[in-house]
Every structure is written in C-alpha cells, then in structure tokens.
Amino acid sequence: MKTRAAVAVAPETGLEIRELTLDEPRPDELRVKIIASGVCHTDAIVRDQWYPVPQPVVLGHEGAGIVEQVGSAVSGFEVGDKVVVGPSFCGQCEQCLSGHPMYCVDFYDRNFGGKRGDDSTAFSTDDGEAVGSHFFGQSSFAEYTNLPAHGAVKVPHDAPLELLGPLGCGIMTGAGAVLNVLRPKPGSSVVIFGTGAVGMAGMLAAKAAGATTIVMVDIVPERLEFAKELGATHTVNSKETDPVEAVQQITDGGAEFALDTTGVPPVFSQMTKSLAVQGHGALVGAAKLGTEAPFDIGTLLVSGITVSMVVEGDAVPKEFIPRMIALYQEGKFPFDKLTKTYRFDEINTAFADSAAGTTLKPIITF
Incomplete structure (x- = not known):
C-alpha cells in the first residue's frame, strides 16, 4: 500500500x-x-x-x-x-x-x-x-x-x-528511571538535571512516588519556573549558581537520588557530586558515541554512591505503560x-x- x-x-x-x-x-x-x-x-x-x-x-x-x-x-x-x-x-x-x-x-x-x-x-x-x-x-x-x-x-x-x-520512549525514560531504577521512598530527596520532557517526566514520577524534596537544575529560567508549577520544591539556575553547593545546602549534605537527563559531561560530574553518602544517581541523557565524562574516583570512593546507566527507564513496556496511564488518570502524573x-x-x-x-x-x- x-x-x-x-x-x-x-x-x-x-x-x-x-x-x-x-x-x-x-x-x-x-x-x-x-x-x-x-x-x-x-x-x-x-x-x-x-x-x-x-x-x-x-x-x-x-x-x-x-x-x-x-x-x-x-x-x-x-x-x-x-x-x-x-x-x-x-x-x-x-x-x-x-x-x-x-x-x-x-x-x-x-x-x-x-x-x-x-x-x-x-x-x-x-x-x-x-x-x-x-x-x-x-x-x-x-x-x-x-x-x-x-x-x-x-x-x-x-x-x-x-x-x-x-x-x-521519552516519558517512559524519565519516569522509568525514577520509578524502576532509583525508586525513591516517600519523604526522600531527588535532584534532576535538565528540565526537558525526560527531566520533567522524572520530576512528576518522583512526586508521584512521594519524594518531598525535588530539586530541578537547568539554565532556562522559564522552564525552571514551569517546573515549580508542576511540583518541584526547589530550582537551581546552574548558570548563576554552583548546583553542587546549592543541592548540598538544600538537602543538608546531598540528595538521596539524582537523575542526569542531559548527557553533558560536566553535568554528569555535577550529578555525582550532588549525591549524599550512599546516594544513587542515574544517567539517561544520550551523548555521542565515545563521549567521556569526568568522575572523581578519589573523592567519591568514600561516598559509597551508586551510578546507573539507564536505557528506556529499564521498563517492561507492557507493564509500565499501563501503569503510567493509570497514574495519569488518577491525576498523579x-x-x-x-x-x-x-x-x-x-x-x-x-x-x-x-x-x-x-x-x-x-x-x-x-
């Protein structure tokens, strides 16, 4: 045809x-x-x-x-x-x-x-x-x-x-990275780097999971303001403020969970340094093949952090897509x-x- x-x-x-x-x-x-x-x-x-x-x-x-x-x-x-x-x-x-x-x-x-x-x-x-x-x-x-x-x-x-x-894909990637991989508990702290669709989906998922401190990091003021409207508790303009210092101050020592949706090497480094002791961070942002990012193994060794590389939210689509639809219908996503x-x-x-x-x-x- x-x-x-x-x-x-x-x-x-x-x-x-x-x-x-x-x-x-x-x-x-x-x-x-x-x-x-x-x-x-x-x-x-x-x-x-x-x-x-x-x-x-x-x-x-x-x-x-x-x-x-x-x-x-x-x-x-x-x-x-x-x-x-x-x-x-x-x-x-x-x-x-x-x-x-x-x-x-x-x-x-x-x-x-x-x-x-x-x-x-x-x-x-x-x-x-x-x-x-x-x-x-x-x-x-x-x-x-x-x-x-x-x-x-x-x-x-x-x-x-x-x-x-x-x-x-996009919404599943952000939401799945949070709900399937990071799995924040109610009352936990989450920082998300990037306020595109994937980052915002991750934020909505963190809110649905009961996280009570949700920090969004970006350089676009309008999108940071929009993130607040959708449920972010804090925003950081990383063009104006050191995001690592800001996150550590907001969370009293580092976020329990973090998500990098940008795939930008310096941002990935900031994500790893924003984590609390034994925190868990995930990377979902795509970069060109061969891209390398700085990772301070000397300083971070004693932190006990976990960093996951996540594709498509590590989802089983036939299970996770209906779950997202159900959350949407309940007004939670x-x-x-x-x-x-x-x-x-x-x-x-x-x-x-x-x-x-x-x-x-x-x-x-x-």
Missing part, C-alpha cells in the same frame, strides 16, 4: 515528506495506522548521525495508533485495537527473560539497524529503492507502518491516542502538560521548537 512518511535523508537536514510503498506485514508483525507520534531528542541525533543509522530512513519512535492488520503468527491483537508502541527486543536472551528487555543483547540492531533481521525494509520508493524502517521497532513518522507485535501495548478503547505516544501538538506537515517546525526548548514534548498528529 501507499503511505506518506517523513524521511531523514542527511545530517542537519529537514525531514522530507514522501509517498512510499509499505510492504505486507510479516507473520510476527502488525500493520498500524499511526494517529500520533512524539518527537524525541533521539530522533534528532539519529537524523544528525550521532548514531550511524543508515539513511534514507523513516524515523519516529513514540507512536500510537490503531491496528489495521494482524500477522498470521500474532496472537492477542485484533483489528481495531488501540496501541502505544515501545522499542523492539528479542524476548529470548537472558536480559529479556529476566525482566529487562531494554537491555536486550540485540537492542542496538533491532532499534537502530533501519531494517528487519532478514535485511528487508518495510518502506520503498516507486523505483524500488529501499527506505529504512523499524527504527525503534516502529518508524512511526508515517501514516501507516509495520512493526513487531511484541513492541505494541494495547490500551483502552477510550484512550487518547493523540497524547499517549511519548509514553513509549499530568504529563499532558508537557506536550504540544503539530500537524504532520509541521514536523520540521516541531524538531526546531524541540531543539530551541520552546516545546518540551512535540507530538505529530496525522
């Missing part, structure tokens, strides 16, 4: 909306009509080739839509089901079987390879040129796409698909306040607004 899709063709270049041919779904796949897809920082850095995903390729990995066709080997889905789509994983390796599919041994190839395991792509041009697909197991910047059924999560029929796509919708033909404006920080979480609607 024919479908319109936004195609990444070169670094630092706007996506091109093209009409492509979509092949038949494989036996283990679903064909999904995408209703909306979030725009994530990872889409931008892959467009710009921080990670060497072959181009041309259809990006997009925060899709939500309606099942149009069910592969012959798929069970548990029917035409008309509403789904939110998460990353792809094998389901058979030790990490998948132990409940950590975001660390699947095949995670990189399945999500950044730009093709299926048999080297085929779902998209092609009229003259037969292959166009990369299956980005994060979905390539959701398309009106229709074929995707592995195991990555799809059924949601209720009254679920607002135009809002839920980011639960499959208002991630909708982070979003702004754009038409499909405004996709490059959405990317630009995200890069400029004027929109925390753009959502493209079809």
Whole structure:
C-alpha cells in the first residue's frame, strides 16, 4: 500500500515528506495506522548521525495508533485495537527473560539497524529503492507502518491516542528511571538535571512516588519556573549558581537520588557530586558515541554512591505503560502538560521548537 512518511535523508537536514510503498506485514508483525507520534531528542541525533543509522530512513519512535492488520503468527491483537508502541527486543536472551528487555543483547540492531533481521525494509520508493524502517521497532513518522507485535501495548478503547505516544520512549525514560531504577521512598530527596520532557517526566514520577524534596537544575529560567508549577520544591539556575553547593545546602549534605537527563559531561560530574553518602544517581541523557565524562574516583570512593546507566527507564513496556496511564488518570502524573501538538506537515517546525526548548514534548498528529 501507499503511505506518506517523513524521511531523514542527511545530517542537519529537514525531514522530507514522501509517498512510499509499505510492504505486507510479516507473520510476527502488525500493520498500524499511526494517529500520533512524539518527537524525541533521539530522533534528532539519529537524523544528525550521532548514531550511524543508515539513511534514507523513516524515523519516529513514540507512536500510537490503531491496528489495521494482524500477522498470521500474532496472537492477542485484533483489528481495531488501540496501541502505544515501545522499542523492539528479542524476548529470548537472558536480559529479556529476566525482566529487562531494554537491555536486550540485540537492542542496538533491532532499534537502530533501519531494517528487519532478514535485511528487508518495510518502506520503498516507486523505483524500488529501499527506505529504512523499524527504527525503534516502529518508524512511526508515517501514516501507516509495520512493526513487531511484541513492541505494541494495547490500551483502552477510550484512550487518547493523540497524547499517549511519548509514553513509549521519552516519558517512559524519565519516569522509568525514577520509578524502576532509583525508586525513591516517600519523604526522600531527588535532584534532576535538565528540565526537558525526560527531566520533567522524572520530576512528576518522583512526586508521584512521594519524594518531598525535588530539586530541578537547568539554565532556562522559564522552564525552571514551569517546573515549580508542576511540583518541584526547589530550582537551581546552574548558570548563576554552583548546583553542587546549592543541592548540598538544600538537602543538608546531598540528595538521596539524582537523575542526569542531559548527557553533558560536566553535568554528569555535577550529578555525582550532588549525591549524599550512599546516594544513587542515574544517567539517561544520550551523548555521542565515545563521549567521556569526568568522575572523581578519589573523592567519591568514600561516598559509597551508586551510578546507573539507564536505557528506556529499564521498563517492561507492557507493564509500565499501563501503569503510567493509570497514574495519569488518577491525576498523579499530568504529563499532558508537557506536550504540544503539530500537524504532520509541521514536523520540521516541531524538531526546531524541540531543539530551541520552546516545546518540551512535540507530538505529530496525522
């Protein structure tokens, strides 16, 4: 069938909306009509080739839509089901079987390879040129796409698909890092570096978990003020104040938990130094491959801190996405306040607004 899709063709270049041919779904796949897809920082850095995903390729990995066709080997889905789509994983390796599919041994190839395991792509041009697909197991910047059924999560029929796509990556990353990895107890202290969508989602999750001291660190005054409106108890402008000193003062010696959503080496160092004795910090911000960050092993050795590298919130999407939806419905996780919708033909404006920080979480609607 024919479908319109936004195609990444070169670094630092706007996506091109093209009409492509979509092949038949494989036996283990679903064909999904995408209703909306979030725009994530990872889409931008892959467009710009921080990670060497072959181009041309259809990006997009925060899709939500309606099942149009069910592969012959798929069970548990029917035409008309509403789904939110998460990353792809094998389901058979030790990490998948132990409940950590975001660390699947095949995670990189399945999500950044730009093709299926048999080297085929779902998209092609009229003259037969292959166009990369299956980005994060979905390539959701398309009106229709074929995707592995195991990555799809059924949601209720009254679920607002135009809002839920980011639960499959950006919102899941921030909230999952807090709820699944850091696991702050009620009454605890949390500091979060970065007030983008991932950082704000982490903040909302910390609040839902009962943390009573939540410090947000950034350099943009407007976003820090917005963080306060959403529930931060303290904010620190790290352009004006040493964030390590500020956090230690606010928390009387250091935060019990910390999250770095920036992937910026000096910020990572600040996060490690902001932790209390035996505190736990997590890094979720993506950096270029090969990026190294300073880590004061001499001073920090006696602190007993733990630092975790976290992918996709270490979530099991079929368990965690419904949990986030339940928290949202209870009014305890208002991630909708982070979003702004754009038409499909405004996709490059959405990317630009995200890069400029004027929109925390753009959502493209079809």
